[in-house]
Amino acid sequence: MTARSSTRRRGFARVAIVPMAVTCLISAACGSDTSGTANTTPSSSVAPSAPASTTIKLPPGIAKDSPQDLNSTKDMTGVVTTVPGTKSIYIDYLPDVCKFIPDSVVTQLGAVSKEKAFNRPRLVLQSCVFGAPDSAFGLIAGVYINNIQELIGNSDNRILNPSLKLTDKITAVLYQDTNLDLPDGRGNENCRVSWGTFYGTADVEARSIPGYRSNPCERVVDAARKIAPYMPTRPAQMRK
Numbered sequence: 001m002t003a004r005s006s007t008r009r010r011g012f013a014r015v016a017i018v019p020m021a022v023t024c025l026i027s028a029a030c031g032s033d034t035s036g037t038a039n040t041t042p043s044s045s046v047a048p049s050a051p052a053s054t055t056i057k058l059p060p061g062i063a064k065d066s067p068q069d070l071n072s073t074k075d076m077t078g079v080v081t082t083v084p085g086t087k088s089i090y091i092d093y094l095p096d097v098c099k100f101i102p103d104s105v106v107t108q109l110g111a112v113s114k115e116k117a118f119n120r121p122r123l124v125l126q127s128c129v130f131g132a133p134d135s136a137f138g139l140i141a142g143v144y145i146n147n148i149q150e151l152i153g154n155s156d157n158r159i160l161n162p163s164l165k166l167t168d169k170i171t172a173v174l175y176q177d178t179n180l181d182l183p184d185g186r187g188n189e190n191c192r193v194s195w196g197t198f199y200g201t202a203d204v205e206a207r208s209i210p211g212y213r214s215n216p217c218e219r220v221v222d223a224a225r226k227i228a229p230y231m232p233t234r235p236a237q238m239r240k
Helices: 103-108 148-152 216-230 235-239
Strands: 113-116 125-131 137-144 157-165 171-177 189-196 201-208
Touching (some): 137 216, 148 171, 148 189, 148 201, 157 216, 189 216, 201 216
Antiparallel strands (some): 113 125, 125 137, 137 201
């Protein structure tokens, strides 16, 4: 089964349709519950650093401190998995991305709120939608169980920079999805920064209506550099 899933959010991200520009590899994973309530101001949550206290019993064959060891507290910044989404252990452990991004970064992004996009188990994507008064522009940060090649390999993607340096350990891909349109049929200007991780792929996307005063590619690169240091770096963090 293949599908493309999207959701429209309030305020800042009104035109920011959450991307699922990869084949939905698990039938139960596509779709969302949009009943979550947006914050009117950034919450006081910060990037979690301590792992869950309970040890999880893992399937046979997962080595200690490997990228799929959900009990590991090893720093895996820069580790890029090749495990396909169909075999990812993280389908049951995609965290609330908003909890990793502190209020100071939300403010730096020019946003006034952050909201978890999905409220259901077994997803291939979990994301955080940032809100601001300007509804012509949207910004989203997300995590996928799909590895980076599965995500960027879609034929609709136009690669703009295959080696974008975000930090000294993280190299990303800057690209556009040419198959995205606004509901009224106009082309929707979008730009995405994605990088491979131990769990799959991290992603930051910017959307704007045609003719918007700010280039979405410039905005998304700046946003990704601010967000990347706060995304999950240890498998045990994915249990938050």
